[in-house]
Amino acid sequence: MLASVSSDLSHIRNFSIIAHIDHGKSTLADRFIQVCGGLTDREMAEQVLDSMDLERERGITIKAQSVTLDYKARDGKVYQLNFIDTPGHVDFSYEVSRSLYACEGALLVVDAGQGVEAQSVANCYTAIEQGLEVLPVLNKMDLPQAEPDRVIQEIEEIIGLEAHDAVRASAKSGLGIEDILEQLIERIPPPEGDLEADLQALIIDSWFDNYLGVVSLVRVRQGTLNKGDKILIKSTGRQHVVDRLGIFNPKMTDKTVLKAGEVGFICASIKEIRGAPVGDTITLATTPDVPMVPGFQKVKPQVYAGLFPVSADDYGDFRDALDKLSLNDASLFYEPESSDALGFGFRCGFLGMLHMEIVQERLEREYDLDLITTAPTVVYEIMKTDGEVVMVDNPSKLPAINNIEEFREPIVHATILVPQEHVGNVITLCVEKRGVQKDMQFTGGQVSLVYELPMAEIVMDFFDRLKSASRGFASLDFAFDRFEASNLTRLDILVNGDRVDALAVIMHRDHVQRRGRLLCEKMKELIPRQQFDVAVQAAIGNQVVARTTVKALRKNVTAKCYGGDVSRKKKLLQRQKEGKKRMKQVGSVSIPQDAFLAILKVDS
Numbered sequence: 001m002l003a004s005v006s007s008d009l010s011h012i013r014n015f016s017i018i019a020h021i022d023h024g025k026s027t028l029a030d031r032f033i034q035v036c037g038g039l040t041d042r043e044m045a046e047q048v049l050d051s052m053d054l055e056r057e058r059g060i061t062i063k064a065q066s067v068t069l070d071y072k073a074r075d076g077k078v079y080q081l082n083f084i085d086t087p088g089h090v091d092f093s094y095e096v097s098r099s100l101y102a103c104e105g106a107l108l109v110v111d112a113g114q115g116v117e118a119q120s121v122a123n124c125y126t127a128i129e130q131g132l133e134v135l136p137v138l139n140k141m142d143l144p145q146a147e148p149d150r151v152i153q154e155i156e157e158i159i160g161l162e163a164h165d166a167v168r169a170s171a172k173s174g175l176g177i178e179d180i181l182e183q184l185i186e187r188i189p190p191p192e193g194d195l196e197a198d199l200q201a202l203i204i205d206s207w208f209d210n211y212l213g214v215v216s217l218v219r220v221r222q223g224t225l226n227k228g229d230k231i232l233i234k235s236t237g238r239q240h241v242v243d244r245l246g247i248f249n250p251k252m253t254d255k256t257v258l259k260a261g262e263v264g265f266i267c268a269s270i271k272e273i274r275g276a277p278v279g280d281t282i283t284l285a286t287t288p289d290v291p292m293v294p295g296f297q298k299v300k301p302q303v304y305a306g307l308f309p310v311s312a313d314d315y316g317d318f319r320d321a322l323d324k325l326s327l328n329d330a331s332l333f334y335e336p337e338s339s340d341a342l343g344f345g346f347r348c349g350f351l352g353m354l355h356m357e358i359v360q361e362r363l364e365r366e367y368d369l370d371l372i373t374t375a376p377t378v379v380y381e382i383m384k385t386d387g388e389v390v391m392v393d394n395p396s397k398l399p400a401i402n403n404i405e406e407f408r409e410p411i412v413h414a415t416i417l418v419p420q421e422h423v424g425n426v427i428t429l430c431v432e433k434r435g436v437q438k439d440m441q442f443t444g445g446q447v448s449l450v451y452e453l454p455m456a457e458i459v460m461d462f463f464d465r466l467k468s469a470s471r472g473f474a475s476l477d478f479a480f481d482r483f484e485a486s487n488l489t490r491l492d493i494l495v496n497g498d499r500v501d502a503l504a505v506i507m508h509r510d511h512v513q514r515r516g517r518l519l520c521e522k523m524k525e526l527i528p529r530q531q532f533d534v535a536v537q538a539a540i541g542n543q544v545v546a547r548t549t550v551k552a553l554r555k556n557v558t559a560k561c562y563g564g565d566v567s568r569k570k571k572l573l574q575r576q577k578e579g580k581k582r583m584k585q586v587g588s589v590s591i592p593q594d595a596f597l598a599i600l601k602v603d604s
């Protein structure tokens with residue numbers, strides 16, 4: 001019953017949507033906003049929840065966002081629905097579990113033509129473990145290839161979730177949208193939370209806004225939060241005054257109070273995003289003993305790479321750009337690095353390859369920088385002969401081989417879902433990537449494979465290879481499991497006899513011969529011919545395992561463009577010039593950006 005007493009939370013529903021990329025989460029969220037009358041048609045034209053340009057271009061959701069909607073249900077009552085968006089990509093799974101902590105329920109949206117995918121299974125388990133009510137929804141029912149019965153069977157068998165009364169919907173046509181909202185109100189419990197208790201609020205997300213400073217999205221778990229309150233951020237121990245608070249409906253709307261059970265934003269003149277980390281707990285300065293909401297952990301980067309400005313003059317701008325970018329991205333780690341080959345730059349840590357690509361693109365696009373990136377690497381644990389254990393995120397910083405007692409690499413626990421007809425190819429790929437099979441189950445038309453794989457193999461090209469091995473149908477989810485001793489070594493690349501530190505890679509000894517040779521071949525393709533022969537060698541210590549030669553250039557590139565075809569000649573020169581921008585002079589040889597990433601293109 002919707003009572004006037006403020007302590008009644010029965011009209012509130014906090015929920016998230018779990019969906020694999022492209023299964024229709026954003027479209028569905030837009031429909032909810034429309035049904036609840038939050039936006040005009042023109043505003044609807046933009047997908048409001050994916051707010052960053054880059055996200056929209058790539059069509060993926062990165063930052064969690066929320067929207068508060070008033071829904072007039074069929075029982076005549078008005079409910080407050082707080083939808084908390086979650087990112088769909090495996091790199092950002094930490095943020096998913098944060099978002100789920102703020103909810104009592106989640107919709108599991110599955111494309112009725114595609115079926116269940118590994119990532120949504122993993123997120124669904126997280127939700128179930130956190131005690132959430134999960135409601136399956138079959139989306140894209142308007143498509144002729146929709147197979148609701150098969151997908152229901154998959155949901156029941158793979159996830160173990162009752163799905164026979166899952167709403168059959170189409171976010172595109174509008175079919176079933178109100179049925180979803182009705183089911184949500186009926187099945188997802190309202191939040192619990194004592195309004196009289198001391199304030200305890202969870203930070204679901206924080207981002208840096210140029211005008212407002214840090215804005216945090218919070219879920220009040222107990223007590224109330226008022227404008228003007230002096231708050232305490234538990235992990236930093238810092239105190240701040242709340243300048244503004246309110247909700248997104250979906251526009252930012254100011255209020256004076258957020259109560260237990262509610263979700264909204266706060267601004268408290270916090271200068272950088274690390275001052276209000278995601279997953280942290282807020283309480284009042286007067287009640288510092290309120291416990292933290294459990295499960296808070298600092299995000300740890302999984303993949304590291306060196307980023308260097310092409311022109312040394314840009315170093316200062318590059319540092320400023322990283323400072324600014326990190327205001328908004330707490331998971332971006334960076335520290336100065338210097339390389340003999342590439343000069344001064346930064347060693348950056350990322351959540352995964354997608355995160356790395358996004359950061360790189362933002363630096364180049366928003367800050368107009370030309371950067372050279374070295375091959376990404378995972379973090380290794382090295383036990384030295386003197387017993388000391390060190391973590392190494394940069395192949396060129398490895399201790400000398402004879403000082404290494406044990407080389408340990410990170411192992412992930414991976415789940416792959418793949419249609420039966422492609423399972424053979426996927427197993428072959430996993431074996432090639434040094435995977436160890438832990439489980440294999442057949443369900444409906446899909447096979448669920450569980451493997452332990454070295455993280456280094458996964459972050460390289462595994463995902464792309466998996467997609468091509470399964471015609472795009474396989475899906476993957478993985479999480480760090482442990483460090484394990486492995487027969488690894490460092491492979492150096494020498495250009496005309498000079499060891500190029502930025503080209504060093506760590507790999508398994510079994511792969512060294514073959515990959516070393518392929519790497520030299522690839523380098524030969526990538527390094528432009530010079531006025532002299534260039535020798536490219538791959539070596540372990542002093543032992544050369546492969547070599548090739550980039551033959552000296554004899555002809556002028558434009559020589560063959562004889563006659564009056566000036567435009568073609570100009571074009572060629574222009575292309576050459578653009579190519580040069582992304583080159584680094586190493587000794588007397590120009591090495592292009594692609595060569596630094598060549599290892600990623602070397603299939604074992």
Ligand SMILES: Nc1nc2c(ncn2[C@@H]2O[C@H](COP(=O)(O)OP(=O)(O)OP(=O)(O)O)[C@@H](O)[C@H]2O)c(=O)[nH]1
Binds near residue numbers: 021027060142
């Ligand atoms: N035919 C059909 N297409 C749909 C439906 N729902 C979504 N789509 C389309 O599917 C594509 C992906 O939809 P999104 O809503 O962007 O998917 P998403 O899950 O939010 O993707 P991320 O933001 O990347 O996680 C878009 O081209 C939508 O237009 C539906 O019910 N029917």
